Amino acid sequence: MERDQPTGLAELATAVTRARIPGLEDLYVERRAESLWRLAAGRVAARETSLHEGAAVRRAGVLISGDGLDRSVLASLLGIASRTLPAFSVPRFPEPPSLEHALGELPTDWVGVRWRWTWAAVLTGRRAVTVARPQLAEATLADGQRALFCWPPVTATLPGSADVQSVAAVRAGKVRVLLAPAAAIVLLHELVGHPLEADLLLEGASPWSRRIGERIVRLPLSVTDDPTRFDLPGGFSADDEGTAAAPRALLAEGVLAGALADRRTAGALGVDPGNARRAGVHSPPRPRISNLVVTAGNLLLEPPRADASIEVLALASGTLERASGMVLLRVRRAFALRRGARRQALAPFTLAGTVETVTNGLLAVAEPSTRTSEPGWCAKDGEVVPTGGFAPWLLLDGLEVR
Amino acid sequence: MRASADLLMAALHSASEELTGKGVRFEVFARLGESARLSRDALGALERRSSREFGVGCRVSGGGCAGFGAASGRGARAGREAARIALGAMLPSPDPLPPRSVLGVTGTSLPHDVPDGDQLDAVLADVATRVSGGSHGVKLVQARILAGTSAAALATGEGFHATATAGGTVMELLVAPPEGPWRHFHFAAPVVSDLDPATITERVQETALLATRGRQPERQLADVLLAPAVAAPIVEALARYLTATGDRDREVRVSGVWRLTDDRLGPEGLLPLQWDGEGLPARRIELIQRGKVGERLATWEIAQRIGGRPGGAVRPSYRHPPAAGPANLVVHPAASTPRSTLLSRVASGFYLAAPAGSVRVDATEGRFGVHAAAVALREGRPVAAHPLVELRGSFRRLLAGLLATGGESESFSLSCAVTTPSLLFHRLEIA
Numbered sequence: 001m002e003r004d005q006p007t008g009l010a011e012l013a014t015a016v017t018r019a020r021i022p023g024l025e026d027l028y029v030e031r032r033a034e035s036l037w038r039l040a041a042g043r044v045a046a047r048e049t050s051l052h053e054g055a056a057v058r059r060a061g062v063l064i065s066g067d068g069l070d071r072s073v074l075a076s077l078l079g080i081a082s083r084t085l086p087a088f089s090v091p092r093f094p095e096p097p098s099l100e101h102a103l104g105e106l107p108t109d110w111v112g113v114r115w116r117w118t119w120a121a122v123l124t125g126r127r128a129v130t131v132a133r134p135q136l137a138e139a140t141l142a143d144g145q146r147a148l149f150c151w152p153p154v155t156a157t158l159p160g161s162a163d164v165q166s167v168a169a170v171r172a173g174k175v176r177v178l179l180a181p182a183a184a185i186v187l188l189h190e191l192v193g194h195p196l197e198a199d200l201l202l203e204g205a206s207p208w209s210r211r212i213g214e215r216i217v218r219l220p221l222s223v224t225d226d227p228t229r230f231d232l233p234g235g236f237s238a239d240d241e242g243t244a245a246a247p248r249a250l251l252a253e254g255v256l257a258g259a260l261a262d263r264r265t266a267g268a269l270g271v272d273p274g275n276a277r278r279a280g281v282h283s284p285p286r287p288r289i290s291n292l293v294v295t296a297g298n299l300l301l302e303p304p305r306a307d308a309s310i311e312v313l314a315l316a317s318g319t320l321e322r323a324s325g326m327v328l329l330r331v332r333r334a335f336a337l338r339r340g341a342r343r344q345a346l347a348p349f350t351l352a353g354t355v356e357t358v359t360n361g362l363l364a365v366a367e368p369s370t371r372t373s374e375p376g377w378c379a380k381d382g383e384v385v386p387t388g389g390f391a392p393w394l395l396l397d398g399l400e401v402r
Numbered sequence: 403m404r405a406s407a408d409l410l411m412a413a414l415h416s417a418s419e420e421l422t423g424k425g426v427r428f429e430v431f432a433r434l435g436e437s438a439r440l441s442r443d444a445l446g447a448l449e450r451r452s453s454r455e456f457g458v459g460c461r462v463s464g465g466g467c468a469g470f471g472a473a474s475g476r477g478a479r480a481g482r483e484a485a486r487i488a489l490g491a492m493l494p495s496p497d498p499l500p501p502r503s504v505l506g507v508t509g510t511s512l513p514h515d516v517p518d519g520d521q522l523d524a525v526l527a528d529v530a531t532r533v534s535g536g537s538h539g540v541k542l543v544q545a546r547i548l549a550g551t552s553a554a555a556l557a558t559g560e561g562f563h564a565t566a567t568a569g570g571t572v573m574e575l576l577v578a579p580p581e582g583p584w585r586h587f588h589f590a591a592p593v594v595s596d597l598d599p600a601t602i603t604e605r606v607q608e609t610a611l612l613a614t615r616g617r618q619p620e621r622q623l624a625d626v627l628l629a630p631a632v633a634a635p636i637v638e639a640l641a642r643y644l645t646a647t648g649d650r651d652r653e654v655r656v657s658g659v660w661r662l663t664d665d666r667l668g669p670e671g672l673l674p675l676q677w678d679g680e681g682l683p684a685r686r687i688e689l690i691q692r693g694k695v696g697e698r699l700a701t702w703e704i705a706q707r708i709g710g711r712p713g714g715a716v717r718p719s720y721r722h723p724p725a726a727g728p729a730n731l732v733v734h735p736a737a738s739t740p741r742s743t744l745l746s747r748v749a750s751g752f753y754l755a756a757p758a759g760s761v762r763v764d765a766t767e768g769r770f771g772v773h774a775a776a777v778a779l780r781e782g783r784p785v786a787a788h789p790l791v792e793l794r795g796s797f798r799r800l801l802a803g804l805l806a807t808g809g810e811s812e813s814f815s816l817s818c819a820v821t822t823p824s825l826l827f828h829r830l831e832i833a
Contacts, residue, residue: 047491050472050721051483052457062450067457067474143766172621203444203543282453319759322584326790328773330762348764350792350833402621402792402833 008088009121009128012074017126019080023060026124026241027078029069030054030281033117035096042108044099051093054281065282091119102137102152112140113153122242129242134235136386138376145316145332147373148233148386154373167347168336170310176363176397177351178308178337182372185292185389186318187329187396189375191358192223193289194320196250196258197275197380198265205322207355208256212269216359217254220297224249225260225275227290232371232388234290236277241285243274253297260287279383289378291388300366303393306340307364314374316348325355329399351399361398368392406434409477410555410565413458417481418557424489426464427499428559429680430481433457433720437550440522442530444543450519456480457720460488461499468495470723484720498723499680500702500712502560506676506683517549517571517594525594529573532603539580540610546574549594554717556681564677572815573597577606582614582789585756585775588631590672590815609756613775613787621833625751625805626793627744627826630812632754632774633733634820635761636800637662639770641689641728641818643797645699645714646765654695657804661734662690664699664714671730672819679717679724687714689728695801699726716818733822738809744826746782747806752832753777758790768797776832794831803828 016027031053038046056065057077064077069090075082094117099106103113116138120131137153140146147153179187195206202209208216227236227245238244241263249257259269262276262285276285305311316332329351335342353361369392378387413432421428439451457474458481471487473480526547533542551569556562571594575587587606591597609629628636641662666684668674676684680702688696699714704726706712715724745753758773771794778786808824 044493046468046470046495047493048470048472048723049487049491050459050474051487052474052721054455054474061448062452064452066454068476068480070476073476205543282451282455284449284451316762321758321790326583402618 007090008086009123009130010126011086012088013123013128014126015085016078016123019078019084021059021078021080024078025058026122027074028056028120028122028240028278028281029090030118030120031069031090031093032280033093033096035115037099037113039106039110039112042106044106049096053090056281058284063284067281090121097151103155107155109142110139111142114138114140115151120240122238122240124242127242129238131240132237134230134233136233146376148376148388149373150231150233167345170334170336170346170349170401172401174398174400175310175351176308176395177310177312177399178303178305179394179396180303180311180313181370181389181391181393182374183312183315183329184394185294185372185391186315186375187327187358187394188223188294188391189289189292189378189387189389190318190320191327191355192251193225193292194380196256196260197287197289198259198261198269198271199287201259202265202268207325212256212259215255217251217362218360219362219365220253221251221362221365222249222253222295223251224293224295225290226293229291229293229388229390232291232390233376233386234388236290239274239276239285240278241273241276243276246274248275260289262287277385279385283383286380286383288380288385289387291390294369294389294391296365296392298365299392300364303366304364304395305337307395308337310346311335311337311342320355326352327355327358328352350402352402353399357398358396361396362394363397364395366393366395406553407565409434409456410553412477413481414555414557414563415481416478417458417460417485418559420482420485421460421462421489421559426462426489426559427497428460428462428485428488429499429556430485430558431459431554431556431717431720432477432481433552433554435550435552436516437548438516438519438522439546439548440519440526441544441546442526444541446530458484459720459723460484461723462488462492463495463497463499466494467492468498469493472721496703496707498701498703499558500682502558502562504702504712505558505562505681506564516551521594522547522549525573525597525599528599529575529602532599533575533577533606536607538607538611540607541578542575543578543584544576547594548572556677558681562681564681566675566677568673568675569593570673570815571597573602575606577610579610579614583758583775585610586758587756588814590813590819592672609775612755613777613789616787616789619752619778619788619791619832621831623829624832625748625826625828626830626832627748627751627753627824629753629755629824630810630822631814632757632772633822633825634812634814635757635816636770636772637731637733637822638728638816638818638820639761639763640797640800641699641731643763643765643768644689644695645726645728647768654798655802656690656693656695657802658693659736659804659806660690660801661736663688663732663734664728665730665732668730670732671821672813672815673730675729678713678729679715680712682713682715685713690801699728701726718817728818731818731820733807733811733825735807735809735811735823737807739806741808741810741824744806744808744824745779747826748779748782751779752788752791753779753784754791754793770795770797770800792833794833799830800827803830
């Protein structure tokens with residue numbers, strides 16, 4: 001977080017405050033540049049670039065947003081005359097980076113790479129807080145799967161991109177599965193991350209409503225939401241209400257420890273704000289996950305393949321059904337295991353179980369922990385923000401194959 | 403309306419000025435969207451949004467290269483920036499721009515107005531009161547209403563110019579039955595006044611209470627009757643799959659009951675427009691008919707490269723170049739069969755009443771899956787309820803297995819507009 005004096009944003013914030021606009025909460029301004037390289041057979045076939053700028057005002061519970069970022073646009077959103085606002089400037093749009101320079105040889109199984117740069121500022125009270133975020137890289141594979149990184153993209157083989165000669169259908173029934181970090185982080189994103197978002201806790205839409213402080217996992221598993229990790233896609237220097245970024249413990253050695261809150265919900269839960277995120281200028285800030293970092297005591301030194309019948313490398317998606325409390329994991333890439341070795345690639349299938357099945361079924365946590373390109377883009381009510389993860393392997397018993 | 407026209411024209415002019423004399427062919431597309439949205443939670447708290455989005459997208463081609471750029475912001479500046487970016491993004495490519503001779507004419511559609519907040523308030527409050535009222539135990543968790551309009555203009559360096567306007571309203575409800583999963587409902591109409599609170603309430607209460615408790619069914623192949631709300635996203639996924647796969651599925655077996663069109667010109671469907679995403683005159687495109695997969699949706703560039711007719715381009719936003727895809731899908735009922743008659747035709751199968759989540763597509767394998775609330779049927783009678791089943795299958799089976807359609811079509815505003823009746827399929831996978 002930093003004051004942005006040279007651009008005139010502080011003066012703008014002061015002028016907005018002086019205008020005494022009834023019910024004004026904040027003014028949010030954003031610039032975003034994106035480039036998409038379409039790839040074919042390891043070469044760039046086309047490039048599309050777009051530049052976006054806009055602003056949003058929250059006033060008496062109403063979000064009013066518009067494209068454009070000059071005095072007349074801001075004045076129109078604020079409902080005041082343009083002349084009452086001082087001149088200000090915002091950072092120039094950067095030139096898109098060179099894909100060839102970033103990657104060297106382009107992977108032949110990628111069909112697209114997207115780059116995103118974002119700059120934003122929140123004007124609240126007399127303060128102007130700039131919001132720094134990492135530049136993002138998204139790779140799209142030939143099978144349609146997407147992987148999200150901080151720029152530059154990582155060309156190491158992604159789950160699902162390797163050729164598999166034959167796949168077998170998995171038999172229905174209860175199984176013990178070993179989740180690789182890319183799958184483990186999606187499970188914890190759905191099981192711990194979303195249900196600890198304050199709006200869902202207050203709505204009663206979370207299995208953890210009124211259960212903060214309770215032990216839910218026997219293992220000494222810890223999950224922290226950490227927006228200060230700028231090596232992960234969900235990083236930010238301040239949240240989208242201008243609160244300085246700070247790590248937030250959600251699960252501490254198996255005990256529910258905290259919640260993700262914005263200013264509106266923090267008071268009701270007795271927690272600090274700092275987790276408000278916007279999908280763009282036309283979306284209001286809401287409590288959202290940034291980067292989930294998973295750690296544990298008593299880590300096994302290597303994944304316990306001998307103790308599982310299925311190794312799940314990647315999920316297509318994970319869902320925690322609101323109210324019914326069912327966890328559904330749609331498996332994209334997995335192997336059947338026999339005596340600790342991969343025996344057969346498996347066709348996509350669904351793992352299902354109740355929240356209690358999952359929390360009671362976590363048996364072990366193992367190294368190596370890694371950064372993951374999942375969960376990537378996270379949607380909540382159709383509003384999408386980038387998220388990241390750092391996770392170990394998990395051994396999980398009791399889910400049902402469907 | 404005058405203000406929006408001025409804004410669009412300023413963008414077209416500034417982009418054209420930037421591109422004229424640069425030795426390129428070009429196309430400039432500008433769009434202004436305005437929307438009002440109102441959301442109400444279980445305790446009656448309201449959240450309001452009002453947004454105005456404006457942007458310009460430019461395609462340029464020349465010297466064996468082509469490029470695309472887009473920019474949002476004020477009219478003239480956004481036009482200039484989009485033009486500059488497009489020139490900078492040029493890479494070796496076939497010319498994607500259709501020639502002037504195939505483009506359409508400017509329509510004269512009337513302007514659409516964004517409804518005022520009071521009108522949205524009144525409709526939402528009426529629905530909320532009705533849904534939460536009574537002794538059925540259904541609670542409203544969240545209700546949203548969104549009304550929007552858009553004005554768009556397109557011009558080319560060869561003198562073509564067209565404008566269009568569109569508008570629509572969507573209401574979404576999340577309700578909690580006395581037990582079982584929460585249910586999501588979606589209603590769409592051209593204008594707010596077409597949303598009838600009484601009809602919406604009746605549909606919500608009836609469907610929310612249909613499958614509140616029950617066991618998971620065994621995995622099986624069964625005849626399946628899809629309510630329009632379940633059928634619509636599957637129909638959209640099928641149309642996108644056929645667009646993407648091209649000729650791969652042209653010769654597969656197709657039920658003679660199918661007739662699926664992209665009714666771009668209307669009058670059927672929710673969202674007719676006068677020209678496609680590249681300015682070609684809108685027309686009805688027969689996607690499936692008479693037991694065959696029909697025309698493939700194609701842009702000008704795709705049609706030149708692989709054959710077929712252009713006119714199947716869509717442009718949901720100025721941010722991206724036009725792409726082939728459905729715009730206003732209509733499943734035409736084969737006969738006006740009431741739903742009760744369709745139910746009686748299911749000797750052993752399921753009625754899927756409401757979707758739970760979006761359709762998942764494996765484009766590589768040509769398969770889809772969706773969760774839904776279901777009722778098991780024997781000889782047309784309900785014998786068990788299943789709060790959450792998964793319907794899976796291949797698009798080939800979907801094409802071959804349509805047995806009958808209902809007569810009562812409903813419209814949905816998904817990634818494109820879809821209008822469909824109930825659809826009865828032979829032997830799809832239920833789990």
